[in-house]
Amino acid sequence: MKYNFDEAVSRRGTNCVKWDLAPEADTIPLWVADMDFCAAPCIRExxxxxxxxxxxxxxxxxDAFYATAQAWFEKYHGWHIEREWMQYTTGVVPAISATLHALAKPGxxxxxxxxxxxxxxxxIRNQGLNAEKAPLRYVCNGEQPTYEIDFDDFERRCAKPEVTIFLLCNPHNPAGRVWTRQELQRMGEICLRHGVLILSDEIHCELTFEGHSYTPMASVSEEIAHQTVVFISPSKSFNIAGLQMANIICDNEGRRRKIDRAINDFETCDLNVFAIExxxxxxxxxRPWIEALNEYLWENYKMLCNFFKANFPQLPVCRLEGTYLPWVDISATGKDSDTLCxxxxxxxxxxxNxxxxxxxxxxxxxxxxxxxxxxxxxxxLQRIKNYFDKEA
Ligand SMILES: Cc1ncc(COP(=O)(O)O)c(C=O)c1O
Structure with a gap:
């Protein structure tokens, strides 16, 4: 293989959230969403x-900062982005917060x-807004559980007068779903019917597995694109989140102006020199690095599934269509997730987590x-086995 994802690089003592916050030095951290792989050679160079x-x-x-992103999304995801639709800021979470601040009213x-x-x-909370939950439906009737959208419930909630924004996670963390074009279209049309603006966090969009292809929400239809603000960043998929950058894509000039105001008010309107490069x-x-990464992640996922199937078949692993964050059903243990973790x-x-x-x-x-x-x-996984064996 061209890239060595098997290489173990110690991250302890590098001011690393994932490793240096562990309570003990020999802890294996499989929590926060960053990867223990060196960044792609092209980025390091x-x-x-x-x-x-x-x-x-x-x-x-x-210009290259915009042009490379435009070309990437056009070529790999069939989504045409105009240069003037793009704004940058220091991360996807700051982008979401600023956009909520700009486009929603408190309450x-x-x-x-x-x-x-x-x-x-x-x-949502920090902007004085309320979260309206439309729970995903857990479907567990085969070997691999998954999540579906309850569209009736989704529409009932969109119809509430106080609901003005839908914050979508596409692909979805932690459900592992890569929403299909049909699902996105149905959600988009419901939002259009009820005048609900869509904010789509697409930070995980490069991390998808065979048979599941990412669809940008703003590429589903022109009408839906006009109703949508999208957040993208290479930070998650290229493992460069510590460099802090994100792109906000919005084809509506009025909304862009308000978002720009908020980014400036939040003082998150500058990028650092390394984020740009x-x-x-x-x-x-x-691209070649991402393709190789996804192959490696898929093998890791298969190993995890085989491990649970062989040792703890009563704990099903949800289907993983995208992200590197499998979601495991531990209900058969009789313990809640906080206690178990x-x-x-x-x-x-x-x-x-x-x-x-x-x-x-x-x-x-x-x-x-x-x-x-x-x-x-x-x-x-061996340590997880030791834990469950002891519990049995
Ligand atoms: C869905 C989602 N959005 C955003 C982020 C974080 O984005 P950033 O570090 O750019 O603020 C994460 C990190 O795990 C995530 O899973």
Missing amino acids: ALQRRLDHGIFGYATVP ESVLVQTPVYNCFFSS AQIAAYGEG KELLKENKVWL PGTMYGPEGKDFVRINIACPRQQLAEA
Whole structure:
């Protein structure tokens, strides 16, 4: 293989959230969504060139920053983005918060499909808004459970006068769904019918597996595009989240002006010199790396599934269509996810995310980050086995 994802690089002592916040030095962290892989060579070379220059003053964002992103989304996702629709800021969460600030009035409600990425709740709350939950329907009738949208419930909630925004996660963290064009279209049409604006967080969009292809919400139809603001970033898929960058795509000039105001009010309107170089390299030259990454992640997922099937068939692993964050149903243990994760961390030194982080609907689930060298995942799974064997 051209890229060595098996290489174990120690991240301890590098001011790393995932590793350095672990309570004990020999903990294996499979929690926060970043990967234990070195960034793509094209990104590291671009950063090295910039580093070698030696001066790191204020940066201006060049045309290539926009053009590489435009070309990438056109070529790989069939989505045409005009240059003037694009705005940049320091991350997807800051982008969501600023956009909520710009386009919703305090007291209004934002629809979310729970369980969902935890920062959605804080962004909504911090802007004086309420979360209106449209829970996803858990479907567990075969070997691999999954989630579906309850469209009747979704529409009933969209029809509430206080619901003005739908915050979509496409692909969905932590449900692992890559929403199909049909599903997106149905959600989009419901939002159009009820005048609900769609904010679509598409940060996980490059992380998809065979048979599941990402559809940008704004590419579904022209009408839906006019009703949608999209957030994209190479940060998650290229493992460069610490460099902090995101792109906001909005084809409506009035909304763009308000978002621009909010980004300036929040003082998140500048990028650092390395973020600029990294995005250009990622979208300009990073395709082969992403393809190889997804192949590796899929093998890790298969290993995880085989592990549970062989050892704990009563704990089903949800179907993973995208992201590197499998969602495992632990209801058969009789323990809630907070207790289980605490015990696992303390006794067997594996750090998982309890499902409750993503809403109360997650109380019978854990989220496992499999984006690490396979050997490390194997060691973590062995520790998980030791934990459950002891419990039995
Ligand atoms: C759906 C989703 N959006 C946004 C983020 C974080 O984005 P950023 O680091 O750019 O703020 C994450 C991180 O896990 C995520 O899963």
